[in-house]
Amino acid sequence: MFRRLFGLDKPASESSESNRYGIDTDSNYCPECGEEYRAGFDTCADCGVALISGIKKLDEVRQQDTGPSSYSMDISTDDDLIAIHTGKLGYIKSLQHILKSEQVPSLLASENASKG
Secondary structure, eight states, X not given: OHHHHTTTTSOHHHXXXXXXXXXXXXXXXXXXXXXXXXXXXXXXXXXXXXXXXXXXXXHXXXXXXXXGGXXXXXOOTTSOOOOOOOOOHHHHHHHHHHHHHTTOOOOOOOGGGGXX
């Protein structure tokens, strides 16, 4: 479930963006109301229009998005920082990679760094 939640069971090029936008590329979507349908459905029950694929929906959303690419990934001395996880370096780096793919800045620090 963890792998599916973070999109790790899909190709990297598809997983981070589809998770950022909440679009399942295996589903179909109504172009009018945006309702999501399982594969196999081809018409929206509410609008009566033909559904589009999740891949097409993702392409449309990408074209309209001006969001995260405009956010800074820099961390300044004025930013409030919180420790979200501690553990072995390899594991923490993998978590940091997930955060970066979702445009969330992060910082690695040793436990001793905050003690003075």
